[in-house]
Amino acid sequence: MTDASGFLKIKRKEAGNRPLNERICDHSEVEQVLNSEDRMLQASRCMDCGIPFCHWGCPVDNLIPEWNDLLYKGDWKGAYGRLAATNNFPEFTGRICPAPCEHACVLNINQEPVTIRENEVAIIEKAFSEGYVKPEPPENRTGKTVAVIGSGPAGMAAADLLNKTGHTVTLFEKDDKAGGLLRFGIPDFKLSKAVVDRRLNLMMKEGLTIKTGVTIGKDISGKELLEQFDAICITIGASHPRDIIVPGREHNGVHFAMDFLILQNRVNSGQISPAENHINAEGKKVLVIGGGDTGSDCVGTAIRQKAASVTQIEILPKPPITRKDDNPWPYWGKILKTSTSHEEGCERLWNLSTLRFVGDGKITRGAEVEEVAWESSNGKTTFSPVPGTRRIIETDLVLLAMGFVHPVLDGLVSEMELELDQRKNIKVDGKFTTSTHKVFAAGDSITGATLVVNAIASGRKVAKEIDKFLRER
Numbered sequence: 001m002t003d004a005s006g007f008l009k010i011k012r013k014e015a016g017n018r019p020l021n022e023r024i025c026d027h028s029e030v031e032q033v034l035n036s037e038d039r040m041l042q043a044s045r046c047m048d049c050g051i052p053f054c055h056w057g058c059p060v061d062n063l064i065p066e067w068n069d070l071l072y073k074g075d076w077k078g079a080y081g082r083l084a085a086t087n088n089f090p091e092f093t094g095r096i097c098p099a100p101c102e103h104a105c106v107l108n109i110n111q112e113p114v115t116i117r118e119n120e121v122a123i124i125e126k127a128f129s130e131g132y133v134k135p136e137p138p139e140n141r142t143g144k145t146v147a148v149i150g151s152g153p154a155g156m157a158a159a160d161l162l163n164k165t166g167h168t169v170t171l172f173e174k175d176d177k178a179g180g181l182l183r184f185g186i187p188d189f190k191l192s193k194a195v196v197d198r199r200l201n202l203m204m205k206e207g208l209t210i211k212t213g214v215t216i217g218k219d220i221s222g223k224e225l226l227e228q229f230d231a232i233c234i235t236i237g238a239s240h241p242r243d244i245i246v247p248g249r250e251h252n253g254v255h256f257a258m259d260f261l262i263l264q265n266r267v268n269s270g271q272i273s274p275a276e277n278h279i280n281a282e283g284k285k286v287l288v289i290g291g292g293d294t295g296s297d298c299v300g301t302a303i304r305q306k307a308a309s310v311t312q313i314e315i316l317p318k319p320p321i322t323r324k325d326d327n328p329w330p331y332w333g334k335i336l337k338t339s340t341s342h343e344e345g346c347e348r349l350w351n352l353s354t355l356r357f358v359g360d361g362k363i364t365r366g367a368e369v370e371e372v373a374w375e376s377s378n379g380k381t382t383f384s385p386v387p388g389t390r391r392i393i394e395t396d397l398v399l400l401a402m403g404f405v406h407p408v409l410d411g412l413v414s415e416m417e418l419e420l421d422q423r424k425n426i427k428v429d430g431k432f433t434t435s436t437h438k439v440f441a442a443g444d445s446i447t448g449a450t451l452v453v454n455a456i457a458s459g460r461k462v463a464k465e466i467d468k469f470l471r472e473r
């Protein structure tokens with residue numbers, strides 16, 4: 001076990017972020033790297049609890065106390081081995097996971113939790129730099145073929161495991177580059193695309209075929225794929241955005257968050273020039289509607305584009321600073337989250353509903369908002385407008401970041417006549433099987449929008465079910 005009294009001697013120390021004035025001038029990763037000595041000391045804070053709640057909190061079941069122990073002892077290679085046993089892509093989760101494990105860490109009851117996420121990324125980055133991560137193609141091929149549709153973290157995890165098991169896997173992606181939201185949604189300042197490319201290149205060296213620029217359901221029909229492959233795995237994400245139906249929605253200057261974020265990611269990767277970025281926030285008064293992570297990513301991107309001002313509004317009330325009584329440890333703490341983007345200069349407002357967009361003809365000049373009051377009774381929470389609180393927030397660029405409702409249903413899903421659940425996600429049974437024989441599904445496409453770590457966990461589970469199915473045949 002780690003140092004039994006490490007948590008009494010060592011305080012939590014985070015790697016910290018690049019200075020604010022420096023980082024807002026580029027799109028490079030914000031988070032810094034801690035030196036190896038301090039990192040190992042941070043691992044010593046892990047108490048090796050009898051019941052590791054951190055492990056319970058981690059959706060991919062990372063063996064956190066085990067790798068913290070090895071890290072503390074300086075066995076980086078051993079720590080990598082334990083980490084890779086449960087997580088295909090610790091370099092993604094170590095950077096962008098909101099770390100439910102840390103919310104569940106026993107130290108978090110009355111102290112600061114272990115820096116689990118940062119330890120994770122330190123282990124995998126050391127493994128890459130020391131050459132422990134090598135292509136591991138399977139020794140034998142089974143002769144079975146699998147098509148994975150959609151190359152986000154769920155598709156990547158499923159394809160990775162199925163390929164390593166010996167099946168011949170083709171990963172299809174409609175975009176011109178693979179990676180899903182890791183590449184085109186999440187900004188570079190949170191996750192460098194070089195990190196995504198490094199993993200994809202490794203997977204190709206292990207024998208995975210990746211075909212980009214191919215929309216299944218349009219360029220190739222799902223039914224054709226069914227004839228060509230022994231099994232199909234659908235991991236198309238949940239990219240149908242939640243819209244706001246109010247007067248003025250059609251104005252120029254009102255855009256979905258993803259349309260805005262994709263363009264900046266494409267500029268960063270050199271796929272388009274800055275001049276081709278037609279939703280640029282430079283000099284604009286930006287209003288982000290939606291207080292979640294996607295909204296926060298819009299804030300950071302708009303600030304880097306040199307917006308005149310950035311305001312983020314949310315209809316829900318401001319979360320508390322500490323846990324409420326009905327939200328105890330070890331559950332996810334529903335508390336106020338201040339991202340690095342928020343720190344960079346943004347006004348955040350809560351309890352505001354948007355009534356309409358106002359403007360000159362078709363150009364947006366402002367958004368009329370109204371305060372709402374929330375009330376809970378009989379287990380139901382409702383809101384009502386507060387009279388006399390209507391006002392205009394001046395804006396000439398509105399970004400709608402109110403989440404995603406379900407997968408895109410046109411094309412593949414309707415062509416294959418896949419059964420949907422009540423929320424219009426793809427319906428699967430306990431074995432990740434859809435209503436169509438040989439067709440499996442995973443990731444956001446079956447749950448709705450969630451987290452990278454959940455998508456990886458889902459991709460791992462579906463791969464195991466597909467492997468079982470192919471072997472039984």
Ligand SMILES: Cc1cc2nc3c(=O)[nH]c(=O)nc-3n(C[C@H](O)[C@H](O)[C@H](O)COP(=O)(O)OP(=O)(O)OC[C@H]3O[C@@H](n4cnc5c(N)ncnc54)[C@H](O)[C@@H]3O)c2cc1C
Pocket residue numbers: 096097098149150151152153154155156172173174175179180181182185186187190214215216217235236237238239261293294297411412442443444445449450451452453455
């Ligand atoms: C802006 C933003 C920021 C986020 N930040 C974080 C974060 O910091 N931390 C975190 O944990 N989570 C974050 N998330 C959530 C996370 O990115 C998703 O939960 C995760 O990527 C879902 O993975 P997935 O593989 O199911 O789907 P996706 O990543 O959506 O991948 C689906 C892929 O399928 C492709 N596809 C769709 N239809 C077809 C078709 N017919 N043919 C071929 N290909 C197709 C799509 O082009 C896409 O590449 C964020 C999401 C957004 C939008």
Ligand code: SF4
Pocket residue numbers: 057058059060061062064093094097098099100101102116117120453
């Ligand atoms: S994947 Fe997320 S929950 Fe799991 S150990 Fe890493 S940071 Fe924690």
